[in-house]
Amino acid sequence: MRKLPWHCGVIAATLALAACGGSNSPTSVQSASTSRGTLIENPPLRLASLDAATLQADLSANATGAQLLQLVGTPTCGVDVYYFKFWTVGGAGEATESSGALMVPTGAVSACSGPRPIVLYAHGTDTNKATNLANIADPGNTEGALIAATFAAQGYIVVAPNYAGYDISTLGYHPYLNATQQSDEMIDALAAARTALPNTLSSATSDDGKLFVTGYSQGGYVAMATERALLAAGATVTAAAPMSGPYALEAFGDAIFFGHVDLGATVFAPLLTTSYQHEYGDIYTATTDVYSPTYANGIDTLLPSTTPISTIFADNLLPETALFDSTTPTVTIPNDPALSQELTAALAVPSDPTNPDTPLFDLGFGTSYLITNAYRVSYALDAAADPDGAVPTPSPGVPLAASPPQQTLRKAFYLNDMRYGGWAPTAPTLMCGGGQDPTVFFSVNTGTMQAFWSATPAAPLISVLDVNATPSGPFAPIQQAFQQSQAAELAYYESAAGGGYTPAQAQQLLVEGYHSAVAPFCSLAARSFFSQF
Amino acid sequence: MNRNSLRSLKTAAAASFALAAPLALASPAVAGSTASNELRLGAYLVFYDSSADDLSGPFVPPGVNLKVQNVQTLYAAYIRRLSPHVLVELAFGWPPLTKTQGKGPAALGSVPYNGVVISTARWVSPTLLLNYEFGDPNARLRPYVGLGVNYTTFIDRQSTAAGNAASGGPTQLSLSASVGPAATVGLSYRIAPHWHAYASYAYAQIESDLTANTAGEIRKTHVNFRPSSIILSVGYSF
Numbered sequence: 071m072r073k074l075p076w077h078c079g080v081i082a083a084t085l086a087l088a089a090c091g092g093s094n095s096p097t098s099v100q101s102a103s104t105s106r107g108t109l110i111e112n113p114p115l116r117l118a119s120l121d122a123a124t125l126q127a128d129l130s131a132n133a134t135g136a137q138l139l140q141l142v143g144t145p146t147c148g149v150d151v152y153y154f155k156f157w158t159v160g161g162a163g164e165a166t167e168s169s170g171a172l173m174v175p176t177g178a179v180s181a182c183s184g185p186r187p188i189v190l191y192a193h194g195t196d197t198n199k200a201t202n203l204a205n206i207a208d209p210g211n212t213e214g215a216l217i218a219a220t221f222a223a224q225g226y227i228v229v230a231p232n233y234a235g236y237d238i239s240t241l242g243y244h245p246y247l248n249a250t251q252q253s254d255e256m257i258d259a260l261a262a263a264r265t266a267l268p269n270t271l272s273s274a275t276s277d278d279g280k281l282f283v284t285g286y287s288q289g290g291y292v293a294m295a296t297e298r299a300l301l302a303a304g305a306t307v308t309a310a311a312p313m314s315g316p317y318a319l320e321a322f323g324d325a326i327f328f329g330h331v332d333l334g335a336t337v338f339a340p341l342l343t344t345s346y347q348h349e350y351g352d353i354y355t356a357t358t359d360v361y362s363p364t365y366a367n368g369i370d371t372l373l374p375s376t377t378p379i380s381t382i383f384a385d386n387l388l389p390e391t392a393l394f395d396s397t398t399p400t401v402t403i404p405n406d407p408a409l410s411q412e413l414t415a416a417l418a419v420p421s422d423p424t425n426p427d428t429p430l431f432d433l434g435f436g437t438s439y440l441i442t443n444a445y446r447v448s449y450a451l452d453a454a455a456d457p458d459g460a461v462p463t464p465s466p467g468v469p470l471a472a473s474p475p476q477q478t479l480r481k482a483f484y485l486n487d488m489r490y491g492g493w494a495p496t497a498p499t500l501m502c503g504g505g506q507d508p509t510v511f512f513s514v515n516t517g518t519m520q521a522f523w524s525a526t527p528a529a530p531l532i533s534v535l536d537v538n539a540t541p542s543g544p545f546a547p548i549q550q551a552f553q554q555s556q557a558a559e560l561a562y563y564e565s566a567a568g569g570g571y572t573p574a575q576a577q578q579l580l581v582e583g584y585h586s587a588v589a590p591f592c593s594l595a596a597r598s599f600f601s602q603f
Numbered sequence: 604m605n606r607n608s609l610r611s612l613k614t615a616a617a618a619s620f621a622l623a624a625p626l627a628l629a630s631p632a633v634a635g636s637t638a639s640n641e642l643r644l645g646a647y648l649v650f651y652d653s654s655a656d657d658l659s660g661p662f663v664p665p666g667v668n669l670k671v672q673n674v675q676t677l678y679a680a681y682i683r684r685l686s687p688h689v690l691v692e693l694a695f696g697w698p699p700l701t702k703t704q705g706k707g708p709a710a711l712g713s714v715p716y717n718g719v720v721i722s723t724a725r726w727v728s729p730t731l732l733l734n735y736e737f738g739d740p741n742a743r744l745r746p747y748v749g750l751g752v753n754y755t756t757f758i759d760r761q762s763t764a765a766g767n768a769a770s771g772g773p774t775q776l777s778l779s780a781s782v783g784p785a786a787t788v789g790l791s792y793r794i795a796p797h798w799h800a801y802a803s804y805a806y807a808q809i810e811s812d813l814t815a816n817t818a819g820e821i822r823k824t825h826v827n828f829r830p831s832s833i834i835l836s837v838g839y840s841f
Contacts, residue, residue, distance in 0.1 A: 093758070093759045093761075094759070094760045094761065094775055094776060094777070095760065095761040095762045095767075095773065095774060095775060095776065096773055096775055097772070097773050097774055097775035097816045097817060097818065097819070098772055098773055098817070098818040098819065100819060110819075111818040111819045113772050113773070113818065114772070114818055115662070115771045115772050115817055115818035115819075115820055116768075116771035116772055117662050117771060118712045119711075119712045119713055119714050119768070120712045120713050121713040124710075124712060124713045148713065153662075153818075155819075205662065207662075207664065270772075271767070271768060271771075271772065
């Protein structure tokens with residue numbers, strides 16, 4: 071404590087002037103630079119400091135947290151959660167602030183302090199603009215709790231940005247699945263977090279130089295894009311584990327436009343068109359070019375939002391599942407009746423009774439639909455003229471279309487597809503997901519990337535885990551645990567306590583929750599994978 | 604030297620001082636053995652009955668409050684006597700290190716909070732009082748009452764290591780200055796012709812807006828200090 075100089079005290083006491091009141095404890099240093107990767111407040115704000123026992127008690131306070139701990143293990147370490155702010159770029163290269171969580175393991179156990187590896191984590195699609203992974207006290211922040219319990223509480227430093235367009239970021243949109251921006255932002259977050267680490271209240275824990283990259287869903291895609299960008303820049307990637315990501319964007323987009331509508335498509339569509347409109351400027355002239363008049367007005371600024379998605383649906387600002395018009399288009403291509411007939415059939419509401427996914431796909435069609443038939447046809451014509459190597463029929467090596475598509479949305483998918491540029495990982499990479507995922511289809515994304523790299527020198531570095539497959543290999547216990555938890559959940563929905571649903575209703579609920587249900591199992595697999603290096 | 608000549612000497616001295624003194628509020632009307640000027644020194648025992656709003660701002664859990672710890676410091680005052688019964692007192696305390704402790708949850712996460720010293724500050728708190736002394740000017744024991752105004756400003760504001768841990772990082776504090784009424788009751792006891800002993804109780808209304816800045820996040824509260832003071836002092840008049 072600094073003592074008051076005696077003369078200052080006398081003068082102040084006598085004259086009661088504030089002139090001597092200068093000695094105050096300082097706050098963090100605010101950076102003047104706005105260049106990429108700059109940490110804005112150094113040190114950043116610690117939002118929570120939890121020892122292992124308190125973290126365990128806090129997580130165990132609700133059923134979800136207790137189940138999570140049962141799966142990923144009781145905390146070995148305490149966790150200090152920092153809320154850091156940094157400069158990055160938007161989808162068109164514009165400077166913007168973003169924020170994120172820096173989770174630092176703490177405690178006397180040797181695996182909890184000293185030099186520790188970093189897990190760079192990319193979060194999944196979130197419609198909530200106020201998303202802040204660092205706000206661990208928020209009961210809605212389940213992904214923050216998941217990464218704290220899975221990684222930080224087991225000795226990994228976690229760096230997880232909230233993404234531009236969220237939280238404090240003044241960017242008026244989110245560069246959703248923009249490979250360049252999202253990987254740039256991950257790298258900027260990592261740089262800022264590394265600047266912060268030595269100055270935090272938990273500086274006994276430091277960066278040991280190992281870097282693991284992972285993320286789920288949207289974040290699975292971002293993790294893969296980040297691995298690519300880091301390797302291209304010559305940076306260290308010790309290993310990567312992209313999880314349940316929409317990697318093969320062009321193939322995935324084609325599958326959806328040809329009627330295999332995924333669960334969540336009406337939310338993903340406006341996020342995608344807004345992002346690519348900012349990146350390329352050519353997706354539409356007016357939103358009505360893509361969207362039905364019912365929803366077109368304001369859709370370009372609809373998401374992310376501070377309004378709950380349930381309210382957005384209730385207010386009919388978005389249809390809940392109907393991506394396409396249930397009155398499907400008749401395609402007429404002059405002088406090509408065969409193709410016309412083929413495309414008309416391909417755009418019909420799926421009706422194959424032998425495909426168990428048909429009821430799911432059919433949810434994507436309705437009378438109050440999001441995307442116009444005209445737009446759907448323009449996409450389909452482009453796909454027919456210049457088909458993707460994976461969809462509808464996989465060709466050897468499942469390559470991207472030979473030349474960039476003409477249709478602007480499909481071209482954006484092409485440029486952001488993880489096959490673009492013909493790269494392959496040079497670091498060990500585990501792609502984990504659930505084979506029955508109704509939201510991000512496993513085979514068209516993970517399967518396509520696996521096939522794409524299977525004939526390259528990278529093949530030995532690539533592992534794939536389907537938690538829904540017959541248990542075998544090193545992750546068999548995780549596969550068993552996932553399948554048991556699905557069976558238990560189904561039984562729960564059918565029980566009186568779980569709502570007493572019919573088997574069909576219970577199955578439907580299970581499908582709706584499937585994508586999220588896979589996340590902790592794949593995260594555990596990722597940690598187990600990382601622990602080898 | 605007889606009593607009269609002593610009186611005239613004192614009157615002259617007092618008059619000359621009054622000309623020079625910055626606090627020449629009125630022409631001195633000195634009677635009896637009372638002189639025009641007095642300096643007092645003593646002990647200032649300050650008892651806070653502080654109350655504050657719960658801290659508000661980003662990421663603050665409900666019920667986070669604070670409490671000001673009592674302090675003792677040096678009391679000093681200059682007295683200007685206006686009449687045998689009326690005097691002006693300018694009192695101040697040597698700026699003491701005043702500690703503020705957390706009040707509310709036992710811990711914020713795993714960081715101890717309730718009862719932990721989270722910040723310190725020194726106050727500069729002059730009080731200007733108009734006092735009325737009862738009884739005969741020559742009496743040994745004279746009760747008095749006073750009313751006035753207090754001004755308080757806070758210097759050397761420090762968030763402690765424990766305070767930084769609770770706030771989430773290095774924290775800058777600001778406290779707005781306070782102006783409020785003050786009152787006193789006391790007893791004066793004449794020890795010797797120039798020497799008096801005093802015991803008094805004083806109360807002042809001191810309120811301040813506290814702003815804490817941690818890594819750019821601003822948390823605020825309004826603190827009502829409610830200081831009661833016991834002052835024991837000795838005065839020399841001249």
